[in-house]
Amino acid sequence: MRNFTASEENYIKAIYHLEMIHGKVSTSLLSGEVQTSPASVTDMLKKLQSKHLVHYKPYRGFNLTETGNKTALDIIRKHRLWEYFLVNKLGFQWDKVHEVAEDLEHISSKELIIRLAAYLGNPLFDPHGDPIPDNKGKIKLLKQSSLALVPIKQTVTVSSVKNQSFEMLDLLKHYNIAIGSKIKVQRKFEFDGSVEIKVEKNAATVISNDVAINVYCLL
Amino acid sequence: MRNFTASEENYIKAIYHLEMIHGKVSTSLLSGEVQTSPASVTDMLKKLQSKHLVHYKPYRGFNLTETGNKTALDIIRKHRLWEYFLVNKLGFQWDKVHEVAEDLEHISSKELIIRLAAYLGNPLFDPHGDPIPDNKGKIKLLKQSSLALVPIKQTVTVSSVKNQSFEMLDLLKHYNIAIGSKIKVQRKFEFDGSVEIKVEKNAATVISNDVAINVYCLL
DNA sequence: ATTAATTTTTAGCTTTGTCTAAATTTTAAA
DNA sequence: TTTAAAATTTAGACAAAGCTAAAAATTAAT
Numbered sequence: 028m029r030n031f032t033a034s035e036e037n038y039i040k041a042i043y044h045l046e047m048i049h050g051k052v053s054t055s056l057l058s059g060e061v062q063t064s065p066a067s068v069t070d071m072l073k074k075l076q077s078k079h080l081v082h083y084k085p086y087r088g089f090n091l092t093e094t095g096n097k098t099a100l101d102i103i104r105k106h107r108l109w110e111y112f113l114v115n116k117l118g119f120q121w122d123k124v125h126e127v128a129e130d131l132e133h134i135s136s137k138e139l140i141i142r143l144a145a146y147l148g149n150p151l152f153d154p155h156g157d158p159i160p161d162n163k164g165k166i167k168l169l170k171q172s173s174l175a176l177v178p179i180k181q182t183v184t185v186s187s188v189k190n191q192s193f194e195m196l197d198l199l200k201h202y203n204i205a206i207g208s209k210i211k212v213q214r215k216f217e218f219d220g221s222v223e224i225k226v227e228k229n230a231a232t233v234i235s236n237d238v239a240i241n242v243y244c245l246l
Numbered sequence: 247m248r249n250f251t252a253s254e255e256n257y258i259k260a261i262y263h264l265e266m267i268h269g270k271v272s273t274s275l276l277s278g279e280v281q282t283s284p285a286s287v288t289d290m291l292k293k294l295q296s297k298h299l300v301h302y303k304p305y306r307g308f309n310l311t312e313t314g315n316k317t318a319l320d321i322i323r324k325h326r327l328w329e330y331f332l333v334n335k336l337g338f339q340w341d342k343v344h345e346v347a348e349d350l351e352h353i354s355s356k357e358l359i360i361r362l363a364a365y366l367g368n369p370l371f372d373p374h375g376d377p378i379p380d381n382k383g384k385i386k387l388l389k390q391s392s393l394a395l396v397p398i399k400q401t402v403t404v405s406s407v408k409n410q411s412f413e414m415l416d417l418l419k420h421y422n423i424a425i426g427s428k429i430k431v432q433r434k435f436e437f438d439g440s441v442e443i444k445v446e447k448n449a450a451t452v453i454s455n456d457v458a459i460n461v462y463c464l465l
Numbered sequence: 466a467t468t469a470a471t472t473t474t475t476a477g478c479t480t481t482g483t484c485t486a487a488a489t490t491t492t493a494a495a
Numbered sequence: 496t497t498t499a500a501a502a503t504t505t506a507g508a509c510a511a512a513g514c515t516a517a518a519a520a521t522t523a524a525t
Contacts, residue, residue, distance in 0.1 A: 032481080032482090034481080034482065034483095053502080053503090054502070054503055054504085055501090055502060055503080063482085063483070063484090064483075064484060064485080065502075065503065065504085066483085066484070066485080066486095066503085066504075066505080066506095067482070067483055067484070068503090069503065069504055069505085070481095070482075070483085070504095071482080071483095074481090074482095085490090085503075085504070086489090086490055086491065086502080086503060086504080087491095113358075113361075116365060117358070117361040117362060117365050118361060118365075119357075119361065123357075126355070127353070127355045127357075127358050130353045130354070130355070131350075131353060134346070134349045134350060135349070136345070136346045136349070138338075138342075138346075139332075139336070139346050142336040142337060142338065143336060146335060146336050146337075251511080251512090253511080253512065253513095272472080272473090273472070273473055273474085274471090274472065274473080282512085282513070282514090283513075283514060283515080284472075284473065284474085285473085285474075285475080285476095285513090285514075285515080285516095286512070286513055286514075287473090288473065288474055288475085289474095289511095289512075289513085290512080290513095293511090293512095304473075304474070304520090305472080305473055305474075305519090305520055305521065306521095
């Protein structure tokens with residue numbers, strides 16, 4: 028895997044994200060995403076094509092190649108690992124880390140990322156609940172989110188618990204909630220943010236907003 | 247404090263280091279340090295002068311301004327904090343961290359460095375024993391080094407102990423070695439790396455290489 | 466005190482990544 | 496289906512940071 032400039036990496040990452048949403052990507056779409064003029068996008072695309080990172084036909088839009096995709100996942104892995112570090116080690120608020128991670132992700136040392144990932148315990152999700160690709164570029168398809176944010180009527184699978192205090196785990200045990208449990212969100216009470224849920228085949232119960240916020244799920 | 251490009255920062259840092267050794271700095275000296283042609287150095291100096299970071303008279307050498315000096319210390323602080331992180335948190339060997347820190351030091355987030363320093367426990371020395379400037383740019387003048395590496399006949403002051411196990415502290419107490427003790431290195435034995443020292447006014451004793459390696463001193 | 470050697474600066478070019486304005490191609494509409 | 500609108504590409508410029516070769520200034524040496 029060769030090294031790329033920060034600018035090239037930003038384009039690659041942006042194309043990856045747009046592909047997720049729109050399939051094929053257009054010049055103007057990408058120009059919006061990377062905040063440059065359409066003309067600059069065309070220039071960069073010719074460069075990325077010459078490096079075999081995108082399939083590109085003038086006027087016809089473009090897509091990442093196999094290599095381009097792998098490269099994008101590599102950058103996203105770095106970005107999300109750094110976000111995890113900033114929140115869980117340095118104590119940043121989860122909504123304040125994006126900009127800094129945007130810079131850190133371009134540091135190229137392979138060993139740094141291997142060691143960082145190990146130091147963090149090889150986390151699977153970043154602080155926003157987005158999956159972190161593994162070192163082979165394999166990515167969990169699902170997004171993790173707090174139970175408090177799961178839309179009504181959805182059934183989700185518990186994947187992690189934020190507050191791991193004894194008291195919390197004790198309470199979860201009482202509700203029969205464990206990692207892997209399937210939970211259906213039935214109702215949300217505006218007054219205090221409490222949530223009515225059905226855990227597996229058990230009868231419905233109501234959990235407080237405090238609990239709901241701490242339970243993370245895959246939808 | 248404005249933001250500078252990575253390139254500007256590298257020049258500033260290099261000028262700082264050369265000033266330490268040579269006082270006034272010349273174009274060719276700096277060109278050697280930053281690995282560019284003398285012509286490029288001249289170009290950059292005109293730019294740094296226009297930003298009030300250096301005092302510069304054509305053909306007459308140059309020096310950092312007050313602002314330039316403060317900027318250099320800021321970069322050095324970042325560099326050394328990252329080195330500390332890489333060694334003490336990620337488990338890098340101390341002689342493998344320079345290159346990576348060279349990249350990390352250019353990340354500009356103020357909050358990142360404040361939090362990183364706190365996370366590391368506001369260390370005073372990097373893994374090479376070099377002092378880490380504080381957030382006001384104040385720097386300990388002395389270099390820290392393992393007692394095992396202190397040249398013979400030198401008198402040094404104990405500043406920290408690496409292995410803080412009970413057994414180690416017990417042994418140090420036996421030798422009357424404490425933080426702040428003045429130690430004179432009298433002899434080194436090739437065979438096992440043991441060192442003959444005189445602690446304050448006490449009679450000379452020999453300490454093992456194992457102990458010498460763990461005692462850090464200011465020279 | 467000239468001259469020779471060394472150092473530094475200037476001049477002119479190159480590469481990246483950006484821009485605006487003009488030209489071209491595609492898409493949409495009458 | 497011809498034309499107008501929108502999107503894309505090309506052309507030409509610019510700033511940053513580097514280069515080489517030539518010119519100018521300083522330093523050292525006879």
